[in-house]
Amino acid sequence: METMTRIEQALQAALASGETSGCPPKLAAAMRHAVFPGGARIRPQLCIAVARACGDSDPALADAAAVAIELLHCASLVHDDLPCFDDAPTRRGRASVHCAYGERLAVLAGDALIVLAYQTLGLGGSRSPARLCRTISTVSRGVGMPFGIVAGQAWECEPRVALSDYQRAKTGALFAAATAAGAESAGVDGETWRALGEWLGEAYQVADDLRDVLADPETLGKPTGRDVALGRPSSAREQGLLGAIEHFDRLVACAIEAVPPCRGSSMLRELVRTEAERLVPRAWCQRVERQHAERTAAARRAHTPSAAT
Amino acid sequence: METMTRIEQALQAALASGETSGCPPKLAAAMRHAVFPGGARIRPQLCIAVARACGDSDPALADAAAVAIELLHCASLVHDDLPCFDDAPTRRGRASVHCAYGERLAVLAGDALIVLAYQTLGLGGSRSPARLCRTISTVSRGVGMPFGIVAGQAWECEPRVALSDYQRAKTGALFAAATAAGAESAGVDGETWRALGEWLGEAYQVADDLRDVLADPETLGKPTGRDVALGRPSSAREQGLLGAIEHFDRLVACAIEAVPPCRGSSMLRELVRTEAERLVPRAWCQRVERQHAERTAAARRAHTPSAAT
Numbered sequence: 291m292e293t294m295t296r297i298e299q300a301l302q303a304a305l306a307s308g309e310t311s312g313c314p315p316k317l318a319a320a321m322r323h324a325v326f327p328g329g330a331r332i333r334p335q336l337c338i339a340v341a342r343a344c345g346d347s348d349p350a351l352a353d354a355a356a357v358a359i360e361l362l363h364c365a366s367l368v369h370d371d372l373p374c375f376d377d378a379p380t381r382r383g384r385a386s387v388h389c390a391y392g393e394r395l396a397v398l399a400g401d402a403l404i405v406l407a408y409q410t411l412g413l414g415g416s417r418s419p420a421r422l423c424r425t426i427s428t429v430s431r432g433v434g435m436p437f438g439i440v441a442g443q444a445w446e447c448e449p450r451v452a453l454s455d456y457q458r459a460k461t462g463a464l465f466a467a468a469t470a471a472g473a474e475s476a477g478v479d480g481e482t483w484r485a486l487g488e489w490l491g492e493a494y495q496v497a498d499d500l501r502d503v504l505a506d507p508e509t510l511g512k513p514t515g516r517d518v519a520l521g522r523p524s525s526a527r528e529q530g531l532l533g534a535i536e537h538f539d540r541l542v543a544c545a546i547e548a549v550p551p552c553r554g555s556s557m558l559r560e561l562v563r564t565e566a567e568r569l570v571p572r573a574w575c576q577r578v579e580r581q582h583a584e585r586t587a588a589a590r591r592a593h594t595p596s597a598a599t
Numbered sequence: 600m601e602t603m604t605r606i607e608q609a610l611q612a613a614l615a616s617g618e619t620s621g622c623p624p625k626l627a628a629a630m631r632h633a634v635f636p637g638g639a640r641i642r643p644q645l646c647i648a649v650a651r652a653c654g655d656s657d658p659a660l661a662d663a664a665a666v667a668i669e670l671l672h673c674a675s676l677v678h679d680d681l682p683c684f685d686d687a688p689t690r691r692g693r694a695s696v697h698c699a700y701g702e703r704l705a706v707l708a709g710d711a712l713i714v715l716a717y718q719t720l721g722l723g724g725s726r727s728p729a730r731l732c733r734t735i736s737t738v739s740r741g742v743g744m745p746f747g748i749v750a751g752q753a754w755e756c757e758p759r760v761a762l763s764d765y766q767r768a769k770t771g772a773l774f775a776a777a778t779a780a781g782a783e784s785a786g787v788d789g790e791t792w793r794a795l796g797e798w799l800g801e802a803y804q805v806a807d808d809l810r811d812v813l814a815d816p817e818t819l820g821k822p823t824g825r826d827v828a829l830g831r832p833s834s835a836r837e838q839g840l841l842g843a844i845e846h847f848d849r850l851v852a853c854a855i856e857a858v859p860p861c862r863g864s865s866m867l868r869e870l871v872r873t874e875a876e877r878l879v880p881r882a883w884c885q886r887v888e889r890q891h892a893e894r895t896a897a898a899r900r901a902h903t904p905s906a907a908t
Contacts, residue, residue: 366710375706397678397683398753426720430714430715441622444625447625
C-alpha cells in the first residue's frame with residue numbers, strides 16, 4: 291500500500307476509535323479538525339519509510355508509531371496556535387482549532403490527541419510488546435522533557451535561549467523520534483537512525499523560518515512574517531536569507547549522508563531530496579541570489595567614483 | 600513500604616527524570632508546582648491498594664500505573680484551572696500553575712505531564728510488557744475519548760449534558776482506571792475491578808459538589824462556591840444538600856459492596872470507609888440535618904394557626 295494511504299487510513303481508524311455514540315460531539319469535531327485534512331505528513335512518512343527500509347516486520351507497530359507521532363505533532367500545533375502563544379487565526383489554509391471551536395475545546399483537543407497517540411501505540415504494539423516499550427520511550431523523548439517538542443516550545447518562555455537548542459527541541463526531536471521509532475518498530479536499534487531525523491528536523495526548522503519570509507500565505511496555509519512579529523528566534527533573521535539557504539542545503543546534505551546502510555537506503559535518500567525541494571524550491575534560492583546580486587551591484591555602484599563626472 | 604511513601608518516591612523519580620541539565624527551567628518548575636505538594640493522592644493510593652490486594656506481583660508496573668494516573672490527574676487540574684475554564688487563582692492552598700508561571704507554561708506543563716505519565720508507564724512495564732499493553736489501554740480509557748476525564752471536561756462546552764454522564768466521565772473514569780490498572784499490574788483481569796472505581800469516582804464527585812458548598816476555602820485549598828458561580832452541573836444543587844449527602848452514602852455503600860473477593864478485601868473496605876469520612880465528615884451531615892430540621896420546624900410553625908391568638 292502507498293505510504294500516504296497507509297498513514298491516512300491509520301489516522302482515520304485512530305480518530306474513529308473515540309467517536310462512539312455518547313462521546314462529546316464538539317470535542318470529537320475539534321480533534322478531527324486538528325488532524326484532517328493534514329499537512330505533508332512528513333514525520334509519519336519518514337517513520338514508515340524507515341520501517342520499510344528496515345524490513346517492516348511489524349507493520350501494525352510501524353503504523354501505530356507513525357500515527358502517534360503525527361497526532362502528537364497535530365496536538366502541538368493546536369496548543370501553539372492558542373491565544374496565549376501565537377494566537378494564529380489560520381492553520382493549513384483554514385481556521386485554527388481555537389478559532390473554529392473556542393479556546394476550551396482547543397486545549398482539550400490537544401490533550402485528547404496526546405492521549406490518543408499513546409492509546410494507539412499501546413494497541414498497535416500488542417504483537418511485539420518488548421519493541422513497544424522502546425518505542426514509547428523513543429516517542430516520549432521526542433515530545434516531553436527535557437529535550438522534546440514541548441520543552442522546545444517552553445524555551446519561548448525563557449529570557450535566553452541558544453537558537454540551536456531551541457530548534458533541536460522544537461522540531462528536531464520529533465523527527466529523530468520518527469526515524470528511531472520507525473527502526474524500532476521493525477526490531478532494529480533506533481539509535482543509529484536518530485542522526486538522520488536530527489539533521490532533517492534541523493533542516494525543516496530552517497526551512498520553516500525561510501518559508502515564513504519567502505512563501506506567500508496562501509501556499510503556506512497560515513500567515514507569514516510571524517517570527518518577526520512575535521520576536522521569535524529565526525535562522526532567516528540570524529543568518530540572512532542567503533546564509534539560511536546555504537545552511538539548509540548543508541543540513542540536507544548531512545541528512546543524506548546520515549542514512550545508515552540498509553536495503554532501502556537509496557529510496558530514503560531520494561525521499562530526502564524530494565522533500566528538500568518541496569520545502570525550499572530551487573526557484574526561491576535563485577530569486578534570493580538574484581536579489582542579493584542586484585543589491586551587491588547597486589552598493590558597489592554607489593561606492594565607486596564615476597569616471598564620467 | 601508505606602503506600603504514600605511509595606507513591607511520593609515514584610512521583611519524585613518520574614519528575615526528576617526530565618530535570619536534566621539543559622532542560623527549560625521554568626517548565627520543570629511549573630511541572631513540579633503542579634505535582635508537589637500533592638492532594639490526598641487518592642487515585643494512586645487506590646491503584647496500589649488494589650495491586651496489593653491482588654498480590655502485587657510486579658510492583659514496578661503498579662508504581663508506574665499509580666504515578667501515571669496521578670500525573671494525568673494533576674495535568675487535568677492544571678488545564679481545568681486555566682483562564683478559559685475555571686480561571687482558578689488557587690489550588691491545594693497555593694497559587695494555581697497559570698497564576699504562578701503564566702498561561703503558556705500552564706498549557707505546556709499539562710502537556711508535558713501527560714507525556715511523562717505514559718513515559719513512566721513504558722519504563723515501569725518493561726518487565727511485564729504484555730500487562731503493559733492492557734494497562735496503557737486502561738489508563739487511556741480513563742483519560743481520553745469517548746468517556747475519560749478529558750471528554751468529561753468537554754461536556755462543559757456542550758449545550759446539554761446528563762449529570763450522571765458528566766460525572767461518570769469527569770471523575771469516575773480515572774477512578775475506574777486506577778482500580779483496573781492496579782489489578783492488571785498484578786496480572787489480574789481489570790474488568791472485575793472497574794465497578795469499585797466507578798462507584799468511588801461517582802461518590803467522589805458528589806463529595807466534591809458538597810465540599811464546594813460546605814467546606815471552608817482554607818480546608819479545601821481552593822475557593823468554594825465555584826459550581827454555582829460557573830453554572831456547573833452539581834449534585835448539591837440538583838438534589839439539595841441532604842439529598843446529596845444521602846446519595847453519597849449510598850454510593851459509598853455500593854463501592855464497599857463492589858470489592859471483589861480477594862486476600863486484601865477487608866483492607867480495601869476499610870480504606871473506602873476512611874476516605875468517605877475524610878471527604879464528607881459525619882459532623883457536616885449532622886450540621887445539615889440540624890439546619891434542615893430547624894427549617895422544617897420553622898416552616899411548620901409559620902403554617903400552624905397559633906392556639907394562643
